[in-house]
Amino acid sequence: MAGLDEDRKNRERADGDSPHSHEMVSIVLHVNGQAHPLPVEPRMTLAEVLRGPLGLKGTKVACDRGACSACTVWLENEVVASCSILAVEVGDRPVTTIEGLTGDRSLHPVQEAFIAHDAVQCGFCTPGLVMSCARLLADNPHPDETDIRTAISGHLCRCGTYPHVLRAILALGKTEGSQHE
Ligand code: FES
Ligand code: FES
Known part of the structure; x- marks a missing residue:
């Protein structure tokens, strides 16, 4: 039986699971x-x-390993996966x-610009791209092509x-006096 117990523990370690991982912690998310x-x-x-208990399913999960940026949100004023x-x-935070x-x-200017410029197809990557583009414009209202390419470089x-x-985003950045945030 000791062998079976050891096997179970090894499987849990391999899965990133542990008996303690199911213990709940109370937090407050803002x-x-x-x-x-x-x-x-x-x-x-x-x-x-966000997607489970809070029901905010606009944030998409594609790779689930930090490689595609589909799940981008703002943490304070930074974009994070x-x-x-x-x-x-x-x-x-x-x-x-x-x-x-x-x-x-009803829509953020970035969302309106995505619609106007046909920047959405299946839409799975779109919320993440919108979050990164909106952050870029909030920090830099008139980005050039390099700025935009850099801002979306992590998005697949x-x-x-x-x-x-x-x-x-180039068109939006040229819009006089546009409020991006
Ligand atoms: S789902 Fe988070 S980076 Fe791909
Ligand atoms: S619009 Fe389909 S993955 Fe980007």
């Missing part, structure tokens, strides 16, 4: 201007908590997801929308 007290497993990523940060690591980007508008779009995204 998302889109609202405080959410909730219990989470210490191993849960921010993306899992929410699949690569644990929810328990977020602390008091405010999180903004695609649902919280628009404020009281299998549909190949990159030229359209580039045109959309």
Whole structure:
């Protein structure tokens, strides 16, 4: 029986699972201007908590390993891959997801520009791209092509929308007096 027990423990280690990983921890996540007290497993990523308990499914998970940027959200004023940060690591830092980007508008200017320039196909990468482009414009209202290419360089779009995204954000950056945040 000792051998079976050892096998089980080895399997749990290999899966990244442990008897302690199911213990819940109480945290308060500040998302889109609202405080959410909730219990989470210490191993849960921010993306899992956003999409699961908080029901914010606009944040997409594709690779789940920090390689595609589909899951991009803002942590304070930085873009982060929410699949690569644990929810328990977020602390008091405010999180903004695609649902919280628009404020009281129906669409953010970046979303309007994506529509106008046909920068959406299947749409799976789109929320992440919008979050990165909106952050870029908030920090730099008139980005040039290099700025935009750098901002979206971590995003994988299998549909190949990159030229359209580039045109959309270049056009938006040229819009006089546009409010991007
Ligand atoms: S799903 Fe997070 S980087 Fe790919
Ligand atoms: S629009 Fe389909 S993956 Fe980007």
